[in-house]
Amino acid sequence: MFEVKSAEFVTSVFDVRQFEGRGLPEIAFAGRSNVGKSSMMNRIMGRKNLAKTSSTPGKTRSINYFRINNRFYFVDLPGYGYAKVSKKMRESWGKLMADYFHISQSLCGVIQLVDCRHDPTELDRQMHMMLEDYQVAYMIVLTKADKLSANQLAKSVRNSARIFELPGDLKPLPFSAMKGTGKKEVLKWIEWRLTDSKG
Numbered sequence: 001m002f003e004v005k006s007a008e009f010v011t012s013v014f015d016v017r018q019f020e021g022r023g024l025p026e027i028a029f030a031g032r033s034n035v036g037k038s039s040m041m042n043r044i045m046g047r048k049n050l051a052k053t054s055s056t057p058g059k060t061r062s063i064n065y066f067r068i069n070n071r072f073y074f075v076d077l078p079g080y081g082y083a084k085v086s087k088k089m090r091e092s093w094g095k096l097m098a099d100y101f102h103i104s105q106s107l108c109g110v111i112q113l114v115d116c117r118h119d120p121t122e123l124d125r126q127m128h129m130m131l132e133d134y135q136v137a138y139m140i141v142l143t144k145a146d147k148l149s150a151n152q153l154a155k156s157v158r159n160s161a162r163i164f165e166l167p168g169d170l171k172p173l174p175f176s177a178m179k180g181t182g183k184k185e186v187l188k189w190i191e192w193r194l195t196d197s198k199g
């Protein structure tokens, strides 16, 4: 299994056309605001606050690119579902995301994050349908797994699988940025996506 040997922030854009990745494959992180996208990326990159985290939802508004091992990009997508945003901001979020999926030719996988303590929302389902529509390979990760017991987690895995209508062989993965739970499985999945998408 590969290790993250180097991770560096590359750029932050509000229009995908400002940075089209220059040919390296991309793994993106999507999910509602405050679900733990930036924290998960930091845990996997082994860097404390390279992707800026905050307890104030709506921290990541732009699309942020990080180069890993000079081999691929991690893409921190802006969160959705943040209550305080205006209608205009929601529209610009939708446009930014649609553009991202439409334009990113080198996208080879998306990690969709859902808080393990809550069932996926309507917005999570819409996000998920976008992944299905664009036929991107995805994995569902249930974040903040350190906050639930094993029993509660098992229930959360079942519920989210049902609500997303996942095929039987796809199981949501509990993950904790705090404890590192699930990191190995995520690295494995990323490695698979990178090798599968080659050529």
Ligand code: GTP
Pocket: 031, 032, 033, 034, 035, 036, 037, 038, 039, 040, 052, 053, 054, 055, 056, 057, 058, 059, 060, 061, 078, 079, 080, 143, 144, 145, 146, 147, 175, 176, 177, 178, 179
């Ligand atoms: P936006 O950028 O606003 O879209 O949020 P985000 O999805 O990037 O969330 P972020 O990583 O900034 O985390 C939001 C809050 O959740 C922070 O206070 C984190 O410390 C907390 N958090 C993230 N992951 C975990 C985790 O695995 N366990 C616990 N207990 N808290 C977590």
Ligand code: MG
Pocket: 037, 038, 039, 052, 053, 059, 060, 076
């Ligand atoms: Mg963030």
